[in-house]
Amino acid sequence: MKDINKILLLISVVAFTATVFTQCASQQNATSAESATKGVPEYVLQKSGAQLWAESCIRCHNTASPATFSDVQWDVAVKHMEIRAQLTRVEAEKVLEFLKSAN
Amino acid sequence: MKYKYLLSSLLIILVLVESNAQNQSGILDPKPGNSRFLLRGYSDATFMSNDEETTFGNARFVPLFLYKQSDKLFFEGELEFEVEDGEVEVALEYANVNYSIAPNLNLRAGKILIPFGIFFDRLHPSWINRLPTVPLGYGHDGILPTSDLGVEIRGASYLRGMRFNYSLYVMNGPRIEDGEDEAEEVGMIVHEGNEDNNNNKAIGGRLGVFPLRDQSLEIGFSAQSAKLGNRDSELEEVGALLYAFDWTYVRKVSFLGGVIDLKGQVNFINIDDQTYTVEEDSVMESYTFDNKSNSTFFQLGYRPTFGSSQFIKNLELVGRYSTLNTPEEAPWESESTQLALGLNYWIDWRTAVKFAYQMDSITGGHAEDGEEPESLDVNTFYIQWTIGF
Numbered sequence: 001m002k003d004i005n006k007i008l009l010l011i012s013v014v015a016f017t018a019t020v021f022t023q024c025a026s027q028q029n030a031t032s033a034e035s036a037t038k039g040v041p042e043y044v045l046q047k048s049g050a051q052l053w054a055e056s057c058i059r060c061h062n063t064a065s066p067a068t069f070s071d072v073q074w075d076v077a078v079k080h081m082e083i084r085a086q087l088t089r090v091e092a093e094k095v096l097e098f099l100k101s102a103n
Numbered sequence: 104m105k106y107k108y109l110l111s112s113l114l115i116i117l118v119l120v121e122s123n124a125q126n127q128s129g130i131l132d133p134k135p136g137n138s139r140f141l142l143r144g145y146s147d148a149t150f151m152s153n154d155e156e157t158t159f160g161n162a163r164f165v166p167l168f169l170y171k172q173s174d175k176l177f178f179e180g181e182l183e184f185e186v187e188d189g190e191v192e193v194a195l196e197y198a199n200v201n202y203s204i205a206p207n208l209n210l211r212a213g214k215i216l217i218p219f220g221i222f223f224d225r226l227h228p229s230w231i232n233r234l235p236t237v238p239l240g241y242g243h244d245g246i247l248p249t250s251d252l253g254v255e256i257r258g259a260s261y262l263r264g265m266r267f268n269y270s271l272y273v274m275n276g277p278r279i280e281d282g283e284d285e286a287e288e289v290g291m292i293v294h295e296g297n298e299d300n301n302n303n304k305a306i307g308g309r310l311g312v313f314p315l316r317d318q319s320l321e322i323g324f325s326a327q328s329a330k331l332g333n334r335d336s337e338l339e340e341v342g343a344l345l346y347a348f349d350w351t352y353v354r355k356v357s358f359l360g361g362v363i364d365l366k367g368q369v370n371f372i373n374i375d376d377q378t379y380t381v382e383e384d385s386v387m388e389s390y391t392f393d394n395k396s397n398s399t400f401f402q403l404g405y406r407p408t409f410g411s412s413q414f415i416k417n418l419e420l421v422g423r424y425s426t427l428n429t430p431e432e433a434p435w436e437s438e439s440t441q442l443a444l445g446l447n448y449w450i451d452w453r454t455a456v457k458f459a460y461q462m463d464s465i466t467g468g469h470a471e472d473g474e475e476p477e478s479l480d481v482n483t484f485y486i487q488w489t490i491g492f
Contacts, residue, residue, distance in 0.1 A: 059318065060351075080169050083179075088260060
């Protein structure tokens with residue numbers, strides 16, 4: 001058990017530092033628009049905001065229709081979901097754009 | 104000691120990155136009109152009836168505060184007011200600040216819902232939960248993590264074309280029941296401690312992968328490791344390793360004429376071997392047992408989408424099977440199963456009336472010394488309304 005604890009700690013620390021460093025490095029070499037789409041597979045980039053909304057927003061709870069909120073409220077709610085529901089930045093941006101265009 | 108290094112290095116990295124970013128664009132400056140506040144939340148009330156009692160069980164009002172200061176800084180905080188047994192209890196569900204270090208990389212600090220599996224982090228609010236009750240392993244005497252104070256990094260990204268999400272956290276962590284207050288619970292893990300009982304911190308995380316491109320399937324693995332005992336006590340070095348598997352499959356299936364919602368989680372709680380000595384009726388008793396517990400839930404929901412009747416489309420059928428096993432030979436040895444069947448009527452995406460019939464079967468629990476564990480079957484009918492706003 002003690003070994004497992006140590007291994008787990010080690011894996012966490014290594015993974016953590018590695019992500020922070022790689023992410024920060026890529027961030028500095030790119031503008032924010034570029035870094036959001038960097039490494040994103042083509043099939044995701046091709047999906048529309050409406051499609052991502054339909055696929056993603058139904059996984060945990062019923063899907064909110066765009067009419068639920070105003071633009072300003074969606075700004076906050078989608079940022080909340082980007083964090084809580086672990087959306088990728090690309091998904092969050094596309095879904096937000098769709099919700100604002102369809103409410 | 105190691106936590107000091109971890110946290111300090113993290114802060115230093117953050118400050119460096121941030122000062123660099125500010126040079127480029129001044130991204131943290133809160134410009135007038137850019138910061139946004141949103142007040143939401145939910146409320147529910149439950150009626151229950153079984154052989155022992157028929158009562159308007161409890162009611163809750165749960166306000167949620169969201170504040171987006173900039174694209175990088177975000178706050179979420181949730182309070183819970185609950186009437187239970189005639190008293191109003193107030194709890195801080197969570198309160199944390201989130202800093203988006205980079206796209207797909209967030210750092211949160213404060214009181215956080217622990218992403219150990221999916222139930223507590225994602226599914227427990229009553230407007231999301233498909234049933235009026237929670238699976239075995241949560242709630243009173245729960246063996247599973249719910250929320251805690253600490254820091255977490257989380258996000259989602261793609262690896263070789265496959266979507267994944269991740270979370271890594273360091274929290275104050277659980278403690279162990281040493282038997283001083285409740286002798287019959289000695290050796291039990293307690294997650295919602297009021298204060299931090301030792302310098303050891305719980306370290307854990309979750310990784311979820313999405314094998315299908317339409318995100319309909321997610322498979323997750325979580326683990327957490329911590330030492331449980333009080334500072335300078337005999338149990339100080341007793342460690343616990345918890346791990347869990349979870350799955351989510353939500354998809355419209357045309358030949359069934361509706362949306363299928365499959366969710367579940369399997370949890371294992373392994374605590375180091377230890378002999379516990381407790382005083383019971385002025386006699387010292389010692390217990391040695393293999394301190395391993397497990398719990399599961401399997402849930403299936405079906406929401407029709409066929410036809411033109413809005414009434415039918417608002418209906419949902421749900422079934423959930425749940426189990427909980429605590430260690431053999433422990434004073435709290437038990438085996439429980441639970442089957443809940445529900446019918447929901449959704450008035451809105453966050454407003455519903457839920458009807459459920461739940462069959463609980465419990466063997467053991469807090470058996471008296473030397474007695475054979477008792478078996479108990481309880482069938483309960485529930486009605487709950489829930490509204491999200």
